[in-house]
Structure formats: structure tokens, C-alpha cells
Amino acid sequence: MTHKKKVLTKTSLLWLGGIFAFLIGSGLWAWNRFGPSGHKTYVQVTEGFPLARTLDSASHACDLVIRRYRQVGREMQFELAANAGGLSPYDVSITQNGKTQTFRAIPHRYGTWLTVPDVDIAGGEAQISVSSLGQQGCRTTAAFNFEASLANEVVDPREWIRQGSKDNWLDVRPVRKDGKLYLRDFANYNDNRTKVVMIDGIAVQGLENGIEIKPGYLYSVTARWIDAPYNDWWNAAKNRTVRQQNIWIAGKPEQSGANALTRIPIPDWFSPSRGINVDFDTKFPEFEPIKDKLVMQYRLNNYVPSENYYKRGIRYLSNTEKEFPPEKLHYTATPNYFGDKDEKWFAGLSQEQVEALAGIPGFGVYAYDFEFWSQHYPKEVIQRLIWFSRVIKKNHPHMYLMDYWGGGAYTNPHINTVGGANPKDFIKDYSEPKSNNPNFDPLPNGDSFRDIFNTVPIDVYPKPMFAVDNAGNSPNNFVLLSAIHSLRINRLLPYQKNNKFIFYGWNRYMPLYKDPIVPWNYQLTDPKGELIMNQLEMMPASQALSFSLFSLILFDGYYLWHDGGPSAQNPNAYKLSKDMWGWGYEWYPADGKTPETEVGRNTSGGTAAPYWDFPTEYYVLGNWMAKQVEDVLTGGTNQDLAFQLDGQWIQPKKEQALLAIDGKQPFVTSIVKGNLIVVLAVDSFQQPSALRKMKIRLPDGVETEIELYGNWPSLYRGTLKK
Incomplete structure (x- = not known):
């Protein structure tokens, strides 16, 4: 044989x-x-x-x-x-x-x-x-x-962090050559399928040879293989594979010389955690929440006091923090609030029965997430939700109330040019603002959500990283600008003018096309070995920082969803089970023989963090950076700015977010208060390693220069001429 x-x-x-x-x-x-x-x-x-x-x-x-x-x-x-x-x-x-x-x-x-x-x-x-x-x-x-x-080309491991996949498919590390810093994929895996590599959600070429980068930033590298053209990724009948590695490199990025503006940089003390648990809740300096801004997050570590979060710019924690009064908490009501009963059951309730269900504590923020209904509610459902909501408003007049699942009056259309939509079709919404959500149409008896909700959420969940256009952009590159457009239209609706306007985000991409899962590597020490569990793709850190900054500079803050409870400090506390919600895992003991039943043998303090949640740390970083310009944000007014592109000055218009989508242009905006100005800018479409130095014109006529690196936001402040 x-x-x-x-x-x-x-x-x-x-x-x-x-x-x-x-x-x-x-x-x-x-x-x-x-x-x-x-x-x-x-x-x-x-x-x-x-x-x-x-x-x-x-x-x-x-x-x-x-x-x-x-x-x-x-x-x-x-x-x-x-x-x-x-x-x-x-x-x-x-x-x-x-x-x-x-x-x-x-x-x-x-x-x-x-x-x-x-x-x-x-x-x-x-x-x-x-x-x-x-x-x-x-x-x-x-x-x-x-x-x-x-021998010495790879940067000293003490200077960088990498978490995510670890196998033959992807092996990205920072290298130094001739005084410059590069990301290089040493695996260069190729099996003759179509291969697409992205950094921060934008397709790149030549990672196997090295792509020049800058220190002080975190790069999410995602590689995909499919036995078809890449834009056929939606087809679940194709064989598809995904790997992702998330890499942060220590160091201070070079800053441009002095001009009329002073940059608010990522501070020298910031870095994402080296371990699987976040550490912003102890590492960040303490700061009070920004005045009049809503920031809603979850406690992520069970060994860190909840008070630490309130002392780091977060105004509301989840209702699971029982030691605090409800007015300091937020609550998202999911379908289990109604026992997971269906729409037909709810539509058959009497007004008296509905109102009896509305006895909730006086939370600071209350969000509906009744996801088992269509996002466009039947009239019978709208009527009963109005009855339900009116009891809540009467009992808790100061509560911030919103409907995440049903959306705001103007629901985010997620405009992008990759999907074939024409952004200019939405320009009319600025001169004729109206609801695009039938949930907000008045009922025959005059009842309406228009006088119910006082908070408008726009979702900024990461979108699919395909299809891509010739520049490597995917629908995900348009999320920020589409969200800005959506909240601006919501603000123009008279019955919402006094509302709070927020981004409603999540830190990972939700699979839509039976997408394959990212195998995530965990190095355990007790017992010693490698645990591989399957995870979702993480959103780019650059995008998390953008969502945070734009939500706080232009609008009223953010609600960052988290789909798990606080984690233990023990990095080995993974309790494996064959029925753990379908999460696949594999265990490779270092000694070749320790059985998987020994994994998680000490979980008395709770279970370990399921993944490296660096996006949440960048959301908090954006909160801290916005805090540095709070004096201008409080009482300031928004004004988009002119900028120079290819030698031509682009004068901002009220529909500037749409024009940036249509032309794949940078977006430059500001907050002005007296002679003080805060400038916030981003290029959502340029290559992740590209650096754009761009002239802008301030409201006083002064022309100055700002820098835009990759898809990272840039924040500046300055003083205008009187």
C-alpha cells in the first residue's frame, strides 16, 4: 500500500x-x-x-x-x-x-x-x-x-500590536527599510482564486511587497478569496474565504508646519490595549461628558468599576448597571420585551392592554429595537406604539426616546455610487425636506410619531466591503457622508427641530450574504495552546474615529451598541461548548495532548473578552478629542468650508455631503463660535496610505492648509480674524 x-x-x-x-x-x-x-x-x-x-x-x-x-x-x-x-x-x-x-x-x-x-x-x-x-x-x-x-527589517514586536487571524493565509507585519515604514504580507497566500486585499476597507495592490504607512495608526487588513469575480461575493454558492489582521504601530505621525490652525492630534499617550480586553476605562484620563452631548456605551470589563466609564466622557451606561439610578442608564427594548410575540399579537391588543405594558423605569435613554417587525410598520402597529409611547412620555417627560428599528422620520438611504444610486437625486430633499419613512405619516385620526420621539438615530453600521469600483471603494466608504446627509435632512423637518440627532453604531460588520467568518487566534497560557474561534470582521479604526468625531462635532453624539456582557480579566476564561450558539472553534494544545475540556478551567470570575474591541477604544478617543474643543462646540454653529481640489476651489453648498459622495471628494466642515473655529475634515475615498495636503478657506477669508491621511479624520482649531 x-x-x-x-x-x-x-x-x-x-x-x-x-x-x-x-x-x-x-x-x-x-x-x-x-x-x-x-x-x-x-x-x-x-x-x-x-x-x-x-x-x-x-x-x-x-x-x-x-x-x-x-x-x-x-x-x-x-x-x-x-x-x-x-x-x-x-x-x-x-x-x-x-x-x-x-x-x-x-x-x-x-x-x-x-x-x-x-x-x-x-x-x-x-x-x-x-x-x-x-x-x-x-x-x-x-x-x-x-x-x-x-534579520532586522521587521519592527521590534514591542512597538506594534496585531490581533485577528493567524495562519498561512495572511501574515502582515510592519517592516522598516531605508528609514521608511511599510506593511507587508509575508504569507502572500494564493490558490488561484480571485484574491482581494483591503486596508481599512479599501482595496490595495502590492501588500506582498510592502505598502508605505505611518506610525501611530491602526490598520485593518482584510483578505478575501472567491472562485468567481470579486463582485459576485453575494453568491453563497461560491467558495469564499476571509482573513483579517488588525495592526497598530507605535510612534507619533509627522505633523505639518504651523499655520492658521492648530491640529488636535491623536495624543501621545493613546494606544489600543495589548491584551484582548480594552483598557480605555482605566488608561484614559478622566473627563466629564461634553455639555449637551449624548454618549451611550456599555461597560466592557467586569473588573473595572462602572464609575470609571462615567468619568471618561460617557453619559449613559446600559441598564444592567443596577447600582445607578435609571436616569443615568440607557435601555434598548428588544423583541423579548413583548415575549417575542409577533406583529399579529401586538396589533390585536386593546389600548388599555398596550398602555399596561408601558410601565418602565425613568431611564435616561430608551430605544425601541423591535426587530421582528418590518421596518415599515402597519397602521395597527403604529397606533399601538403611539399608545405605548405616550404613557412613557407622560411618566418620564425628560427621557430621550427613539425608535432605532423603525428609524427616524428621514431614514438613512445609504447613498453610494457603487450601488448605482445617483446622489444628486437627493438634492431636492434640502429644498423640500420631508419624511421618507411611512412610519411617520399621520394616521386617519391624526395620531403620529412626529410628536412622540425626541431623539433621531441614524445607523452607521459598517456596510458590505463589496462590490468595489475601479478605485477600490466599496459601499462602506459612503456610510459616513450618507449619515451626515440623513441627519441634516432630519434637522430640517419642523417637528424634529428640537430633537437630539445621533449616530447609532456597532463595531463590526454584520454578514448579509452567508459570508464566511474570520478565524480569530487566541494564545492561551493556562492551558498553553492556540484557540481559534470564529468572529465577524472588525470595522476600521479610522472609521470608528470618524463616526465618533462627526457625531459629536456636527450632531449630538452617538449610541454604540455592544452585543455582550462585561468580560473577565482572565484571558484564558473561554468556556467551550458544542452548543455555544454555533460559534465554531478549534483547540491546539502546545503539548499536543491537553484536551479541550481543560480550556476555561477557571471561569469563576466570568468569561474572557470574545474579541479585541479596538473600535470602541477609538470611539472613546473621538469623544476625548471632541472634548478638547468643547468651548467652541457649546453654542457654536456649523458651516461647511471651501477647499481646493486639483487647482480649483470647491465652494460648499447646502447639499455638500451629497456632492462629496457624487464626486468622491473630501468633506470639510467647521463649527464657528465668535472668533473661534473648529475644523473637521475627512477623505472617505482615498487610498489608506495616501496623504493629501489641501488648502481650505476659513470664514474670514484666510487660506490655510490641512492634511488628510487615508480615511482618518483630521481635527483642527483656530482663531479667526475679527
Whole structure:
């Protein structure tokens, strides 16, 4: 009998069957993880990686050999193949010119190459000996070449953070070359499917060679593969794969020289947390919420006092914080408020029955999220929600009341040019503002939501990262500007003029097309090993900071949804279960034998954070940055500014957000109070590593220059001439 060689870098590792589901509010929402029930196994195209030269393979029982290798700084990775499993971990020795460096019990799993860190040898040929601790006598020796010129190109790991996927498919690290900083994908995985790589949601080319970047920023790198043209991603019958790595690089970005404005930069003390738990709730300096602004968040760490959040710019926490009075809390009413009963049941209730259901505490903020109904309510539902709401308003006149699920009077149309819409079709809304939501049409008896809600939410959930146009832009690039347009129209509706206007956001992309899930890597220490759990794509940090800043500078704040309870400090506290809402997972013990039942053996303090929530940290950063210009925001007025583009001055119009969408232009706006000005600008469409230096004209006629990097927002303040 012949044996087919088993390659230990099996790329189909994470294609598990079944569905993935997660809890939003109280409803279980699920989708297929991979599309087709039967899939093709793709094999990496490995041309370009040097071949190792086998010197000795002592055991024909396992036929262990080293096929290829690659060098990542001082880290060496080796592709192993064998006719047996259960060989990991390995003892490794590397010898050169009579000197031997030894590495004990190196773990290894499918989906990676055997990784030997911090190899300390000179340039030239060396020998590696690999001995299995899982099968006695299974060993191999091979020769490889070490490039001394590459040894120090990867930035010191103490200077950067990376979390997300970790396998053969994507391996992005910062490198320095000739005094410049680059992001480079050392994996360069290719299996002859269509491959699209994005940084911060914009398609890029050449990541395998390196793309120049700046320190002080966080980059979300997402790679996708599909056995069809990329714009067919909606088709669940196609074989699709996703990987994402989120990378922050320490350092201070260069700032432009002095001019009429002073930049409010990302402060030197800021960095996202190195661990899986956020740390803004202890690391940020204390600051009071911005006057008259609403900021609604959730406590994320169960070991940090709730008071820490109130002392860091957050006005309302979730109603789960029972030690505080309800007026300091926000509550989102999900379908379980009505016992998950359907629309037909609700429509059949009498007024007396409906009003009896409206006995809620006096929360600071109350949002409807009755997601089991159509977003366009039947008249019978509208009438009963009005009865329901009037009792709440009567009992709690100071409560901020809104309908997230049903939307504002003018619902965000999510305008984008990729989807074929013409942004100019919406210009008429500025001269003829009216509701585009039938929920706000008066009933025959005159009852209406128009005099019910005093808060208008516009959702800024991240949108699909496809289709893309020739510039690499996807519908996600248009979310911010469409939201600005939507809230501006809502403000023009007379019955809403005294309302609060907010962004309603979430930190991840909600799959819409049975999208595959991102395998997320967790390095556990007790027991030691790698845990892989499937997660959603994280939104770019640049977008989170933009949403926060624009919501607070132009409008009245934000509500940042979170779909889990506070997490424990123990990074090993993951309690695995076969029925954990369909979340797929895999466990790879470092010793090759510790069973998965040992994972999470100490969860007495609660469970660990499910993912690295850096977007929330950037939302809070935007809150802190806006706080630095609070004196101008309080009582200031909004005014969009003229800017120069391709040598031509663009004069702002009332529909400027739409014009920016249509022309894929930067958007420059300001708040003016007396002779003080705050300028906020963004380019939602330029490449993530592009730097635009742009002239703008202030209201006093002074021309000055601002910088726009990638899709990151830029915030300035200054003094106008009298």
C-alpha cells in the first residue's frame, strides 16, 4: 500500500460545517458559514518560497521532511510534511559553523508553518534538525539559507500590536527599510482564486511587497478569496474565504508646519490595549461628558468599576448597571420585551392592554429595537406604539426616546455610487425636506410619531466591503457622508427641530450574504495552546474615529451598541461548548495532548473578552478629542468650508455631503463660535496610505492648509480674524 504524503499546512483547516450564530439583543440570528455544503479544497501556490535541502530523514515510519522555508526578520518558518499525525510539539536545533541554537517543545498545528522565533545566526547556509516529541524517532534534518540583510527589517514586536487571524493565509507585519515604514504580507497566500486585499476597507495592490504607512495608526487588513469575480461575493454558492489582521504601530505621525490652525492630534499617550480586553476605562484620563452631548456605551470589563466609564466622557451606561439610578442608564427594548410575540399579537391588543405594558423605569435613554417587525410598520402597529409611547412620555417627560428599528422620520438611504444610486437625486430633499419613512405619516385620526420621539438615530453600521469600483471603494466608504446627509435632512423637518440627532453604531460588520467568518487566534497560557474561534470582521479604526468625531462635532453624539456582557480579566476564561450558539472553534494544545475540556478551567470570575474591541477604544478617543474643543462646540454653529481640489476651489453648498459622495471628494466642515473655529475634515475615498495636503478657506477669508491621511479624520482649531 502506498501512502500519500500528509502536508501539515492543510489549508482547509477551518472549513467546518454547520452555521454560525450570535445574539443581538435577545434574538438568535444565524447564517451559513461557508455557502455550499460541498466545497473544493484549495492548495496554496508556493512558487517563490525557497526549497529546503533534505540532509537526513531518519524515520520512514513518519517520513517527516522540510519542504520549503521563509524568513520573516529573525523568525524562520518551515513547511513540514509527513505521513503521520500527532507529531507536535518538536525539539528544534539550528546549527551554523559549529554553533548550535536549541528550541524546546515548539508547538505546531495545521494552518501554519513550523515557526522558530529569534534565530540568532549569521548570513549564509545553516542546518535545522527537527525531532518529534509525539512520535519517538521521527526526525529530519535540512539545510536552508539565512539572509542577514533581512534579520532586522521587521519592527521590534514591542512597538506594534496585531490581533485577528493567524495562519498561512495572511501574515502582515510592519517592516522598516531605508528609514521608511511599510506593511507587508509575508504569507502572500494564493490558490488561484480571485484574491482581494483591503486596508481599512479599501482595496490595495502590492501588500506582498510592502505598502508605505505611518506610525501611530491602526490598520485593518482584510483578505478575501472567491472562485468567481470579486463582485459576485453575494453568491453563497461560491467558495469564499476571509482573513483579517488588525495592526497598530507605535510612534507619533509627522505633523505639518504651523499655520492658521492648530491640529488636535491623536495624543501621545493613546494606544489600543495589548491584551484582548480594552483598557480605555482605566488608561484614559478622566473627563466629564461634553455639555449637551449624548454618549451611550456599555461597560466592557467586569473588573473595572462602572464609575470609571462615567468619568471618561460617557453619559449613559446600559441598564444592567443596577447600582445607578435609571436616569443615568440607557435601555434598548428588544423583541423579548413583548415575549417575542409577533406583529399579529401586538396589533390585536386593546389600548388599555398596550398602555399596561408601558410601565418602565425613568431611564435616561430608551430605544425601541423591535426587530421582528418590518421596518415599515402597519397602521395597527403604529397606533399601538403611539399608545405605548405616550404613557412613557407622560411618566418620564425628560427621557430621550427613539425608535432605532423603525428609524427616524428621514431614514438613512445609504447613498453610494457603487450601488448605482445617483446622489444628486437627493438634492431636492434640502429644498423640500420631508419624511421618507411611512412610519411617520399621520394616521386617519391624526395620531403620529412626529410628536412622540425626541431623539433621531441614524445607523452607521459598517456596510458590505463589496462590490468595489475601479478605485477600490466599496459601499462602506459612503456610510459616513450618507449619515451626515440623513441627519441634516432630519434637522430640517419642523417637528424634529428640537430633537437630539445621533449616530447609532456597532463595531463590526454584520454578514448579509452567508459570508464566511474570520478565524480569530487566541494564545492561551493556562492551558498553553492556540484557540481559534470564529468572529465577524472588525470595522476600521479610522472609521470608528470618524463616526465618533462627526457625531459629536456636527450632531449630538452617538449610541454604540455592544452585543455582550462585561468580560473577565482572565484571558484564558473561554468556556467551550458544542452548543455555544454555533460559534465554531478549534483547540491546539502546545503539548499536543491537553484536551479541550481543560480550556476555561477557571471561569469563576466570568468569561474572557470574545474579541479585541479596538473600535470602541477609538470611539472613546473621538469623544476625548471632541472634548478638547468643547468651548467652541457649546453654542457654536456649523458651516461647511471651501477647499481646493486639483487647482480649483470647491465652494460648499447646502447639499455638500451629497456632492462629496457624487464626486468622491473630501468633506470639510467647521463649527464657528465668535472668533473661534473648529475644523473637521475627512477623505472617505482615498487610498489608506495616501496623504493629501489641501488648502481650505476659513470664514474670514484666510487660506490655510490641512492634511488628510487615508480615511482618518483630521481635527483642527483656530482663531479667526475679527
